Amino acid sequence: MTDTPTYEIRIRGLVQGVGFRPFVYRLATRKGLTGTVENGVDGVRIVVRMNGTVSMEQFLKDLRREAPPAARIWQVEYRPVAGERIPDDAFRILPSRADAPGITQVSPDIAVCEECLRDMKEQPHRRDYPFVNCTNCGPRFTIITDLPYDRVHTTMAEFEMCPQCRSEYEDVEDRRFHAQPVACRRCGPHYTLWQGDERTDDLPEILERSAGLLSAGGILAVKGMGGYFLACDATDEEAVARLRRAKKREGKPFAVLFRDLAAVKAFARVSGEEEAELTGWRRPIVLLEARGRKTAPSVSMGFPTVGAMLPYMPFHYLLFEKLDLQALVLTSGNLSDEPIVIDDDEALRRLAPVTDGVLTYNRRIHNRVDDSVVHFVRGHRRALRRSRGFAPAPVPLPFSVDNILATGAELVNTFCLGREDQAIMSQHIGDLKNYETWAFFTESVERLTRLFRVEPSLVACDLHPDYLSTRYARETGLPLVQVQHHHAHVAAVMAEHGITEPVIGVPFDGTGLGDDGHIWGGEFMVCDLEEYRRYSHLEYVPMPGGDKAVLQPWRMALSYLYKLYGERMRDLRLPVVEKARQEKTLEPVITMIRQGINSPLTSGAGRLFDAVAALTGICPVSTFHAEAPMRLEAAVTKSEKGTYPWEQEAGTIRMMPALRRIVRDLEEQVSPGVIAARFHNTLAGMITDVTVQIREETGLEKVVLSGGTFQNRILLAATEEQLERKGFEVLRPLEFPVNDGGIALGQLAVAGARRLK
Ligand code: ZN
Ligand code: ZN
Ligand code: FE
Numbered sequence: 001m002t003d004t005p006t007y008e009i010r011i012r013g014l015v016q017g018v019g020f021r022p023f024v025y026r027l028a029t030r031k032g033l034t035g036t037v038e039n040g041v042d043g044v045r046i047v048v049r050m051n052g053t054v055s056m057e058q059f060l061k062d063l064r065r066e067a068p069p070a071a072r073i074w075q076v077e078y079r080p081v082a083g084e085r086i087p088d089d090a091f092r093i094l095p096s097r098a099d100a101p102g103i104t105q106v107s108p109d110i111a112v113c114e115e116c117l118r119d120m121k122e123q124p125h126r127r128d129y130p131f132v133n134c135t136n137c138g139p140r141f142t143i144i145t146d147l148p149y150d151r152v153h154t155t156m157a158e159f160e161m162c163p164q165c166r167s168e169y170e171d172v173e174d175r176r177f178h179a180q181p182v183a184c185r186r187c188g189p190h191y192t193l194w195q196g197d198e199r200t201d202d203l204p205e206i207l208e209r210s211a212g213l214l215s216a217g218g219i220l221a222v223k224g225m226g227g228y229f230l231a232c233d234a235t236d237e238e239a240v241a242r243l244r245r246a247k248k249r250e251g252k253p254f255a256v257l258f259r260d261l262a263a264v265k266a267f268a269r270v271s272g273e274e275e276a277e278l279t280g281w282r283r284p285i286v287l288l289e290a291r292g293r294k295t296a297p298s299v300s301m302g303f304p305t306v307g308a309m310l311p312y313m314p315f316h317y318l319l320f321e322k323l324d325l326q327a328l329v330l331t332s333g334n335l336s337d338e339p340i341v342i343d344d345d346e347a348l349r350r351l352a353p354v355t356d357g358v359l360t361y362n363r364r365i366h367n368r369v370d371d372s373v374v375h376f377v378r379g380h381r382r383a384l385r386r387s388r389g390f391a392p393a394p395v396p397l398p399f400s401v402d403n404i405l406a407t408g409a410e411l412v413n414t415f416c417l418g419r420e421d422q423a424i425m426s427q428h429i430g431d432l433k434n435y436e437t438w439a440f441f442t443e444s445v446e447r448l449t450r451l452f453r454v455e456p457s458l459v460a461c462d463l464h465p466d467y468l469s470t471r472y473a474r475e476t477g478l479p480l481v482q483v484q485h486h487h488a489h490v491a492a493v494m495a496e497h498g499i500t501e502p503v504i505g506v507p508f509d510g511t512g513l514g515d516d517g518h519i520w521g522g523e524f525m526v527c528d529l530e531e532y533r534r535y536s537h538l539e540y541v542p543m544p545g546g547d548k549a550v551l552q553p554w555r556m557a558l559s560y561l562y563k564l565y566g567e568r569m570r571d572l573r574l575p576v577v578e579k580a581r582q583e584k585t586l587e588p589v590i591t592m593i594r595q596g597i598n599s600p601l602t603s604g605a606g607r608l609f610d611a612v613a614a615l616t617g618i619c620p621v622s623t624f625h626a627e628a629p630m631r632l633e634a635a636v637t638k639s640e641k642g643t644y645p646w647e648q649e650a651g652t653i654r655m656m657p658a659l660r661r662i663v664r665d666l667e668e669q670v671s672p673g674v675i676a677a678r679f680h681n682t683l684a685g686m687i688t689d690v691t692v693q694i695r696e697e698t699g700l701e702k703v704v705l706s707g708g709t710f711q712n713r714i715l716l717a718a719t720e721e722q723l724e725r726k727g728f729e730v731l732r733p734l735e736f737p738v739n740d741g742g743i744a745l746g747q748l749a750v751a752g753a754r755r756l757k
Helices: 020-030 056-065 114-122 163-170 203-215 237-247 261-267 272-279 314-322 344-354 435-451 468-475 485-497 553-571 575-582 586-595 605-615 627-635 656-667 672-698 713-725 740-756
Strands: 006-014 034-040 043-049 072-080 091-093 191-195 198-200 220-223 228-233 255-258 285-290 305-309 327-332 357-361 373-377 380-385 394-396 404-406 416-419 422-425 458-462 480-483 503-513 519-527 532-538 647-649 652-654 702-706 729-731
Touching: 006 056, 020 034, 020 043, 020 056, 020 091, 056 072, 114 314, 191 203, 198 203, 203 220, 203 228, 203 314, 203 357, 220 344, 228 237, 228 344, 237 327, 255 261, 261 272, 261 305, 272 285, 272 373, 272 380, 344 357, 373 713, 380 740, 404 740, 416 740, 422 740, 435 468, 458 468, 458 740, 468 480, 480 485, 480 740, 485 503, 485 519, 485 532, 485 702, 485 729, 485 740, 503 605, 503 672, 519 605, 519 672, 532 672, 553 575, 553 586, 553 605, 553 656, 575 586, 605 627, 605 656, 605 672, 627 672, 627 713, 656 672, 672 713, 702 713, 713 729
Parallel strands: 034 091, 220 357, 255 305, 285 373, 404 458, 458 480, 503 702, 532 652, 702 729
Antiparallel strands: 006 043, 006 072, 034 043, 191 198, 191 357, 220 228, 228 327, 255 327, 285 305, 373 380, 394 422, 404 416, 416 422, 503 519, 519 532, 647 652
């Protein structure tokens, strides 16, 4: 016994539904170790008898290093045990007890793996079979209906395994051991192409027709992993413009599915980190800098970026084999702001009329999941939309958040559930003001609370009483914790890092209700998870027209000009003033501002960006959320290093001196790109200077930059660099977006921290 000690190893993390037990089995067997592995309530439990040739250190090292791609290990604990019954001569996987109510892990969906792609060419029963998958890859969250994760609790339940699939499923040596969606040509789902009333179930025929249709400039609705998508040739302007009209989407760029990495590189600059992300198991959309070949103008809409993605479903690979194109637009199959369509009948009813064919398959999507979107700033991944491949992986928090529901923001909604010390963030939901999206929200809250066995006893929400997410929270009748929007922005990043001590928070965004009733969004805070103190903020300016000003940046330009010049602003020879005069909106807006009619006060950085984007003529009117700041960023002349002045008094940061200089630059015909650059440089410098002041007062060294404004790569990179040069530790979000898609995590963390007191 002493020379062959037995250990119990407990592994916490995301280790279920990701092929972890078969992996442990193979690792232990390779090392000649005996023992068992099983799923436990909060992870995986291994009992292993060491054999003298392998050290525990080495075993654990290999366990971490070789773990399946989608697995995430948070914590490994081991201790010697005696009296465990383990096999003498083998390593065994113990079956999950189907009744174990505590097992609540759900893996995100995983892109098809290399081995499965090989099987698709080599295994006769899976030759060209577009639903090939294994324990290392395939759908997970999108098909799961209940826990524990077992075939009967997925939308594969209705497909009975053929004897061959069953034997693979039951063979512990096989890569498909307990791969719940296992399938082959004989027993699994299949694709169907609808063109009008004509239906085709024959795969070669489907591929032929789909490829022909796309090559000829047609639009195809394609059922993907988490919903329907619309596809067309990304280099065919006529096709893309038609798709844009069909989708009723005006200005926002489309994502592009490329044939392979070489094709991506023909259209965009790709760094090492970006390449790893593009080819990794999550396969999100990665925003890249456009270079070389060009997609059709209606894809990028004037932005110098490409939202690139590589094939992640077996079908994508089969399609590109038949297709002579390098790049397809692949955009969510929804009209306008609605959630992505997942229902087959709905797809036929609503997408067929605006496309040339609907390509579907007969495996149901249970949980709707859009594509995730990320970009890289200073070599680090930053999420813009966290959905497929990420959700619903949990994050560990440093304290219990058990049975808390956080309902999130309104415009870019996600919600968050607490289970023990884990935060489980929903997939991207969207704009709750849209009725269908609202239905998606309420359905998903119900589904995920049931799936993860969460019984909310406390609800966290925004301070804004009119957010639909706040109303939902109120209507539960449960105890409520209202969390200030920008506190939640900072807390989200703290939560991800497991930090509870005070930090300097710099939440910059468009709008969020402040505790003084005004609209905040250019804030400097000192906060921990429980409380915050507003240290200083951008000067308040009126938003003439309220929400209208968000869509019409020219209103913010007039507001800033009025603040600067008062009634004399009428004399300025600026295009934005001239245009308003011509359109007879100048006087009404001035009256609104002067008399404070429908002109809430805002300190939002987003509104300041709007004003500058409109003043410079870069974007006087927005066609989608945050277009003006995005266009202002895109216009920046990178070589320009100049800055503008700003001033500060008693907790208020006044950017008026900068605005005055911008007006002068405009009068002197300085290019919009140079003005945009100087504006960005000014903000980065201002944030650094104010943060240094706060450090001098508080001694705090950790800084959180959060809020939608920091999706701006130029501003973020410049600010982070300057802060780091001053010796600050800037906490980066690791997986959650800095926009309102991260708010729910912050709300959950604040509610949990306050409950502890
Ligand atoms: Zn696989
Ligand atoms: Zn089969
Ligand atoms: Fe926000």
